Amino acid sequence: xxxxxxKKYVPFRPxxxxxxxxxxxxxxxxxAPIWMTTDxxxxxxxxxxxMSTHQKLRFFDQLIKIGFKEIEIGFPSxxxxxxxxxxxxxxxxxxxxxxxxxxxxQAREDLIKRTVESAIGAKNIMIHMYNSxxxxxxxxxxxxxxxxxxxxxxxxxxxxRNYTSLYPKTEWRFEYSPExxxxxxxxxxxxxxxxxIDTWKPIxxxxxxxxxxxxxxxxxPNIYADQIxxxxxxxxxxxxxxxxxxxxxxxxxxxxxxxxxxxxxxxRIEGCLFGxxxxxxxxxxxxxxxxxxxxxxxxxxxFSDIDEVIRCAEECNKISVHPRHPYxxxxxxxxxxxxxxxxxxxxxxxQKPDSIxxxxxxxxxxxxxxxxxxxxxxxxxxxxKGGVAYLLEQEYxxxxxxxxxxxxxxxxxxxxxxxxxEVTASTVYAIFKKEYLDQITPWKLIKxxxxxxxxxxxxxxxxxxxxxxxxxxxQIIEGTGNGAISAFISSLNIPIRISDYHEHAIGTGTNTxxxxxxxxxxxxxxxxxxxxxxxxxxxxxxxxxxxxxxxxQNKQK
Numbered sequence: 001x002x003x004x005x006x007k008k009y010v011p012f013r014p015x016x017x018x019x020x021x022x023x024x025x026x027x028x029x030x031x032a033p034i035w036m037t038t039d040x041x042x043x044x045x046x047x048x049x050x051m052s053t054h055q056k057l058r059f060f061d062q063l064i065k066i067g068f069k070e071i072e073i074g075f076p077s078x079x080x081x082x083x084x085x086x087x088x089x090x091x092x093x094x095x096x097x098x099x100x101x102x103x104x105x106q107a108r109e110d111l112i113k114r115t116v117e118s119a120i121g122a123k124n125i126m127i128h129m130y131n132s133x134x135x136x137x138x139x140x141x142x143x144x145x146x147x148x149x150x151x152x153x154x155x156x157x158x159x160x161r162n163y164t165s166l167y168p169k170t171e172w173r174f175e176y177s178p179e180x181x182x183x184x185x186x187x188x189x190x191x192x193x194x195x196x197i198d199t200w201k202p203i204x205x206x207x208x209x210x211x212x213x214x215x216x217x218x219x220x221p222n223i224y225a226d227q228i229x230x231x232x233x234x235x236x237x238x239x240x241x242x243x244x245x246x247x248x249x250x251x252x253x254x255x256x257x258x259x260x261x262x263x264x265x266x267x268r269i270e271g272c273l274f275g276x277x278x279x280x281x282x283x284x285x286x287x288x289x290x291x292x293x294x295x296x297x298x299x300x301x302x303f304s305d306i307d308e309v310i311r312c313a314e315e316c317n318k319i320s321v322h323p324r325h326p327y328x329x330x331x332x333x334x335x336x337x338x339x340x341x342x343x344x345x346x347x348x349x350x351q352k353p354d355s356i357x358x359x360x361x362x363x364x365x366x367x368x369x370x371x372x373x374x375x376x377x378x379x380x381x382x383x384x385k386g387g388v389a390y391l392l393e394q395e396y397x398x399x400x401x402x403x404x405x406x407x408x409x410x411x412x413x414x415x416x417x418x419x420x421x422e423v424t425a426s427t428v429y430a431i432f433k434k435e436y437l438d439q440i441t442p443w444k445l446i447k448x449x450x451x452x453x454x455x456x457x458x459x460x461x462x463x464x465x466x467x468x469x470x471x472x473x474x475q476i477i478e479g480t481g482n483g484a485i486s487a488f489i490s491s492l493n494i495p496i497r498i499s500d501y502h503e504h505a506i507g508t509g510t511n512t513x514x515x516x517x518x519x520x521x522x523x524x525x526x527x528x529x530x531x532x533x534x535x536x537x538x539x540x541x542x543x544x545x546x547x548x549x550x551x552x553q554n555k556q557k
Contacts, residue, residue, distance in 0.1 A: 012183045012218050019226045021233070024263035032292055032299045034242065034268040035285060036070040037063055039313075041104055042282055043272040045075070047317055055316040056085055057094070062312040064096060067301045072102035072128065072270070076118035077111040086118045100124040100173065107131040107156025116163040119170065126173040126209070127160050129153075133192060134180035150192045153178075157199040174200050175209035177246070182214040186230055194236045202240040210235070211270065213246035214257060221253050225260035232265030244268035247283040249275060254283040259291070273313050274321055274328065290327045294363050303327075306369040307499050323402065330402040333366045372526065388412045388428055395425035397506040398432070401517050404529050411435060436531035439550040444469040445542050450484055462487040468546075484538050488545060496549065497521045503537060518544040520552075528552040 002008060040059060044050050051059065056073075063071055073089065074082040086103065089095055101122065105115040107129055119125040131153050138144055144152070157176065164172040176196045178189050193210055202208035212231060214224055224247070232243055245261040245268070247254040258269050271277075275284035286309070289299035303309060306328050310321050323331040335344055340361055347359030357365055366372055389405045392398040400408065411431060416423055445468050452462035464487040465478050479491025489496045500519035505512050514537035518530045530548025534540040 014186050014219075014223065014227050015230075019230060022226055022229055022264075024225050024229050024260060024265075027263045029259065029262050029292065029295070029297065032289070032297060032301075033262055033266065034070065034244075035068055035289070035299075035301060036072060036102065036244070036268060036270040037068045037272065037285060038072040038102075038246075038270055038282065039063065039272045039276065041072040041074050041102075042270075042278065043276040043317070046276060046278045046281075047319075049318060051316050053081075053085055053088070057088075058312060059316045060089070060094070062309065064099065066303065066309065069098060070100050070102060070126070072104060075104045077105055077114040083114070083118050090119070090122045095122065095124075097123055100126050102126040102128050102175065104128045104130070107152050107159075109156075109159050112156065112159045113163055116160075116167070120167055122170055124171045124173070126175050127164065128175040128177065128209075128211070129156050129160055130177035130179045130211075131156065132179040133184045133188060134182075135185070136183070137180055146188055146191075150195055153192050153196050154199050157196050161200065171206075173206060173209070174202070175211055175244070176200075177211040177213055179213060180215040181212040182216060182224060182227070183218050186227060190231060190234055193231070197235070197237055197241065202237065204240055207240050207242045209242045209244050209268065211244040211246055211268075212266075213270075214248055214254070215246070217248050217250035217254060217257065220251075221257040221260045224257045225264040228261045228266055229264035242267045244270060246270040248277065249280040249283065252280065254281075255287050255291070258283045258288055273309065274319075274325065276313070276317055276319065284326075286328060287326045290364065290369075293368075304368065304370055306371065308370075311500065327364060327369065333362065333371055334406065335361065391425040391428050392432060396429050398429075398515060399502075399504050400531075401500065401502045401519075403500065403519060404517055404531075407529055408432060408435070432531075436529070436547055436551070437533060439530070439547045439554070441550060442471045442553065443546045443550055445539070445546055446474070448488070448539070448542065450487065450538070452484075452487075464488055464491055466491050466542075485541055485545065488542050492549075494549070495523045496545070499527050501541075503541070506533070514540040516540040516544040518548050520545065520548045522549070522552050525552065528555075 040056055060071065060073065074086055076083040076086050089101065095101055101124070103115050103119060103125065105111045105127065112129070115127060131149065132141065133149055138146070138149055142149070153176070160174060176193070178184060178192055181189055197208060197210070200208050212228060228243070228245060232238070235241060243266050245258060245266045247257040258271070269283065269285070269288065271283035271285040271288070272281065273286055275281040286303060289301045290303065292299045310328055314320055321328055323329045326332065343360040344362060347362070351357070351359055388409050389400055392400060412423060412428060415431070448464060448466045450462055450464050461480050461482065462484055463478070463480050464484070465476065466488065467474065467476050477491040479487045479489070481487035481490045485498065498518060498520050502517040504515055506515050507513060513533055513535055516532045516537065518541070519527045520530070521527050528548045528551050530544045530546065530551060532540040532543025532547055534543060
């Protein structure tokens with residue numbers, strides 16, 4: 001690194017002098033913004049392996065379930081895959097009437113025409129047009145003057161109006177982004193934005209969205225807020241504009257930038273679940289929404305089953321949620337320090353139902369997110385009674401998932417507290433086996449047969465015929481599902497929902513076995529863990545489901 005980085009890096013200064021007119025520092029946030037999720041567009045394009053159509057549909061349904069009313073779903077002029085996905089949503093009537101889907105396009109006629117064509121027949125569509133405006137892009141990428149960039153935006157807006165007018169049955173909305181606003185001269189950002197507004201001619205009943213993206217986060221959050229407030233104060237037809245922000249996270253301060261932007265006059269925020277996106281990501285909508293929630297403000301989004309949201313995002317994005325992620329990480333409701341554990345325990349002891357939340361170290365009640373509080377001792381190779389997971393992995397090849405570690409550590413800790421003795425690996429495994437692997441009543445798997453090829457088309461159905469013992473009576477049941485586990489659960493005819501699933505191999509060669517770990521809910525109960533081990537991975541997964549079900553039902557007795 002340079003000893004004098006100022007020779008290479010120059011800070012961007014949006015104001016020639018101090019912006020003394022700022023008012024945002026004295027304000028507080030009192031309501032949630034309009035949320036726009038770009039997981040299926042900006043988020044998807046940032047993935048090493050973009051989502052399949054099946055994954056996109058799953059993610060779209062999850063976003064609807066959470067409560068998003070504005071969803072940017074693609075760049076239909078970029079590829080036939082994107083175009084076909086949008087047509088699928090429309091033709092299969094998958095879009096609720098109160099949801100607006102957003103389609104991104106550059107300010108080019110062929111791309112605008114293709115984008116509008118992709119949306120024919122939809123009820124509510126927003127065309128999101130953009131062009132880059134920052135000096136470096138004008139000079140290096142496009143080699144265009146200010147006037148040329150401005151005329152490009154004006155002409156593109158005219159084209160959007162002309163092409164959308166051909167399909168009057170659709171409710172068309174318009175969004176414009178002066179891309180890289182964060183490093184664009186403010187006078188030019190205002191000039192080009194007002195020119196687009198005057199061209200589009202928005203009305204109060206169908207407001208235009210002006211999105212001011214921090215495409216490259218290059219300043220501290222307070223400077224971005226100053227930029228937003230200045231634009232907010234100087235835009236023409238402000239009463240007919242929804243002022244939007246799209247913060248990226250290059251400096252790691254996108255959440256702060258978004259929150260300060262709301263104080264500065266922004267009406268709307270664009271981002272992704274868990275902060276997915278190009279480079280260091282887009283702003284994290286979950287963190288923003290739950291930050292509001294902890295201040296007593298309803299975000300208008302439902303994260304009451306945060307584990308379901310995590311599971312969907314991880315499987316579709318193929319990116320794990322960090323265990324220290326605010327609100328959602330596996331470890332955020334876990335205290336390793338004894339003093340923390342003590343304070344939290346005392347807080348729960350005095351916490352009354354329906355009273356103001358006041359538990360030390362926990363800004364939010366885990367139950368509001370479908371979680372529980374888990375205080376465990378530290379697990380590593382140097383620990384004694386806390387080395388449960390380490391002992392099972394080192395001695396028996398069992399790599400138990402974090403949340404199962406939390407549950408099982410409590411069982412071991414209870415034993416060591418009662419005896420005051422260290423536990424050996426064989427003792428830990430014996431207790432683990434009794435608690436999970438030997439749970440074979442009332443349900444016990446005997447054999448099964450599955451019809452369906454897991455390597456074939458995505459939407460193929462699996463049919464299963466199962467022979468099992470229930471309270472020592474043989475039963476033969478059948479079921480159907482999109483996969484082997486869903487078919488198996490269908491055959492049981494019990495309202496089971498899988499919350500989490502992990503699998504791994506034990507051993508090598510001909511002695512290899514599969515270990516499966518399942519976390520499930522029966523109706524609205526708390527989750528129950530089950531473990532299955534077998535040479536066949538499908539059989540192991542069925543054993544894990546029955547292990548969890550047996551543990552749940554035996555606890556109800």
